């Protein structure tokens with residue numbers, strides 16, 4: 001899953017694809033690099049980000065989704081708003097990627113159920129402006145698993161088909177580095193919920209902190225693609241269904257390496 005943030009302020013590529021034509025060109029490049037899905041988002045979710053209006057979010061994403069869909073690109077819409085998801089599916093999106101897992105907008109499960117598209121339910125504990133105040137866990141893996149399980153039950157009760165649900169641990173969302181590493185180390189606990197897993201580690205702060213230099217300065221996000229590729233290979237080997245990344249080519253290569261490695265083990 002290649003990322004196209006049509007935002008002026010996303011942490012990892014803020015502003016580069018804010019122009020719709022540039023965003024569409026970039027989405028097509030990501031497909032050429034090996035992306036199976038292009039994820040289009042119009043609202044930054046970096047820690048501390050302020051929300052944008054529904055109108056502004058839709059203005060940003062709709063033309064990009066429509067143009068990419070018309071080129072035959074499988075597009076997902078990264079939104080917490082049911083109205084944006086509905087309009088995005090109308091414009092040709094084939095998957096809804098909801099970082100709030102249906103918590104930010106109670107209408108979302110009904111919209112997704114009616115659209116009959118796959119639905120990414122990510123672990124979330126509130127909006128970016130204050131989510132780090134909720135980054136408190138006694139047992140992060142068990143708590144994330146239990147909270148995701150509750151979201152699954154809730155959205156199914158609203159009509160979403162179980163087989164349409166994809167789960168995501170929400171790395172960096174109301175989580176500190178140690179929480180993120182624990183979730184990656186125990187992906188099998190989340191897989192046991194019985195849904196495909198999407199992993200979004202690309203260029204995130206916990207990778208920059210891991211790679212900090214001697215005086216503790218975190219590695220800039222633009223130089224965390226190699227670490228992202230390592231996470232991709234390990235996540236693929238751990239059975240992840242999809243990784244959400246900025247640098248598609250290198251990560252698509254890593255997925256192929258993991259598939260060849262895993263295939264050889266099964267064959268012998």
Ligand SMILES: Nc1nc2ncc(COP(=O)(O)O)nc2c(=O)[nH]1
Pocket residue numbers: 003005010011012044045046078097098099120122168170171198199200201202244
């Ligand atoms: N499903 C899913 N969606 C996401 N959308 C945005 C971001 C924030 O990263 P970005 O600003 O680089 O897009 N991370 C995720 C994620 O981890 N999982």
